[in-house]
Amino acid sequence: MFTRIAAPLMIAALAAPAVADVNVYSYRQPDLIAPLTEAFTKDTGINVNVVFLNKGMVERLKAEGDLSPADLIFTVDISRLLEAVNAGLTQSVSSPVLEENIPPAFRDPEGHWFGVTARARIVYASKERVKDEEVTTYEALAEPQWKGRICTRSGSHSYTLGLLGAMIVRHGEAEAEEWMKGIKANLARKPEGSDRSQVKAIWAGECDISLGNNYYMVAMLKDDEQKEWAESVRIMFPHFENGGTHMNISGVSMTKSAPNRDEALQMMEWLSSDHAQKIYAEIVGEYPVEPGVPPSDLVKSFGAFEPDTTPLTEIGAARPAALKIVERIGFDD
Structure with missing residues (x-):
């Protein structure tokens, strides 16, 4: 094109x-x-x-x-x-x-x-079904309290692989794989669609939280159809254990x-x-x-957070290992 x-x-x-x-x-x-x-x-x-x-x-x-x-x-x-x-x-x-x-x-x-x-990899959370203090760390998203409550896009998408790559750098491949298995076990539906479609699923009651990039909120609020989806959620900033937001x-x-x-x-x-x-x-x-x-006033209104300091070059270098984990556990199956 x-x-x-x-x-x-x-x-x-x-x-x-x-x-x-x-x-x-x-x-x-x-x-x-x-x-x-x-x-x-x-x-x-x-x-x-x-x-x-x-x-x-x-x-x-x-x-x-x-x-x-x-x-x-x-x-x-x-x-x-x-x-x-x-x-x-x-x-x-x-x-x-x-x-x-x-x-x-x-x-x-x-x-x-x-x-x-x-861009920050944040959590979109239902205003009705998720408490303010309920989202804490990325690691905690693999815990049983989130079973059947998470929506996300494909595990092989670059945004997902970036977060998993950061998990590998911080915790090693074995622990990162167990974390990804926990996320899979907590999914409300098969991974599909974009970050915006995950928010639509929250609005429709299919799940309670989703992983997404912060700027999609800005785009959805500007769209007549998607504004209702955006207004059904709030942005929450999870962080790594002993670290910041990805x-x-x-x-x-x-x-x-x-x-x-x-x-x-x-x-x-x-x-x-x-x-x-x-x-x-x-x-x-x-x-x-x-x-x-x-940042813009709207983005500021989402809240403050501490950015994670994991080197981007190390995250990028972990991508092949991250993709192997996604394929090995059949995350998208």
């Missing part, structure tokens, strides 16, 4: 990039990044060509090789960024601007990836072949700016990574 942001898109634009263009391969939905790319073009005069991909970004970049028109990749979850890095498809970027705006916890020491927003990122990397390197670097730096971070905060509902930019 080709999506043109800020000007009419011609497929030829990716085959032979024009001056002052940036070509982006994105796993992020077009409607989420359109406000950013449009603002970037307005601020800089640089056009942005976006190819939205549902899957297969690494395979596509490998097939295109040095002739790839892509300058940047946008994606969610540290594991997906590391997949591209480990495949040798990115290049190191050195930028004082990026180093000043993005804390070390949210960027690669070697400059191959940079987080541009953070965090992940949406991020950007420069491709190894980037034909428009200067413009691509300009866009990366712009994404870390106060202006871009405020757009992310207000429109998308994610947490800015730039320390000087606060």
Whole structure:
């Protein structure tokens, strides 16, 4: 799917990039990044060509090789960024601007990836059927009190694997597997659908809690149909035992072949700016990574929490082990 942001898109634009263009391969939905790319073009005069991909970004970049028109990749979850890095498809970027705006916890020491927003993996809880103090730790979600009360999306989804990866880093594979078995035993239904559809299931009385990303609440409150689902739940911030709330990122990397390197670097730096971070905060509902930019008032109203400090690179590296656990226990069966 080709999506043109800020000007009419011609497929030829990716085959032979024009001056002052940036070509982006994105796993992020077009409607989420359109406000950013449009603002970037307005601020800089640089056009942005976006190819939205549902899957297969690494395979596509490998097939295109040095002739790839892509300058940047946008994606969610540290594991997906590391997949591209480990495949040798990115290049190191050195930028004082990026180093000043993005804390070390949210960027690669070697400059191959940079987080541009953070998201918390939270619990959506029924206002009617879940008490304020009932949700505590992620570990406790595997306890019998939650039997038949949990909804979640597929175990093989990157969001689920990210949380399980963090559990592996903190507790080891054996304990993480037992935890995942406990979650499976507590499911109210077979894993299916998106984070939003889990909230719909809570609203419909199919389950009491679900795991989700915080920003979906913002999106649901803006949707006439989904607003009723959102208003049936409240956000709760579980934490790891002796740790904080699980965090992940949406991020950007420069491709190894980037034909428009200067413009691509300009866009990366712009994404870390106060202006871009405020757009992310207000429109998308994610947490800015730039320390000087606060979350939106709506996101602040969800409550305060202590972010977990488990290194993102370790979480991403645990993804293969996490996937094996999901497959071994038949989590989605």
